[in-house]
Amino acid sequence: MTKAHKLDCESVSDTCRFIIQSENEEEAVELARKHMKEVHGQEFTDEELQDDHLQTV
Numbered sequence: 255m256t257k258a259h260k261l262d263c264e265s266v267s268d269t270c271r272f273i274i275q276s277e278n279e280e281e282a283v284e285l286a287r288k289h290m291k292e293v294h295g296q297e298f299t300d301e302e303l304q305d306d307h308l309q310t311v
């Protein structure tokens with residue numbers, strides 16, 4: 255069984271439907287941070303993303 259790391263932007267934004275799902279946690283964090291910065295203009299640390307935004311599915 256493989257776990258995937260998932261960011262569901264819909265849970266933090268009313269307008270964004272962006273979803274990241276990756277089995278590689280580093281990649282998921284990287285993509286999430288990039289998305290948050292480029293699309294939402296918000297900067298998060300890796301810890302914040304891991305603790306507050308990424309789910310393990």
Ligand SMILES: [Zn+2]
Pocket residue numbers: 263267270271272289293294
């Ligand atoms: Zn988004």
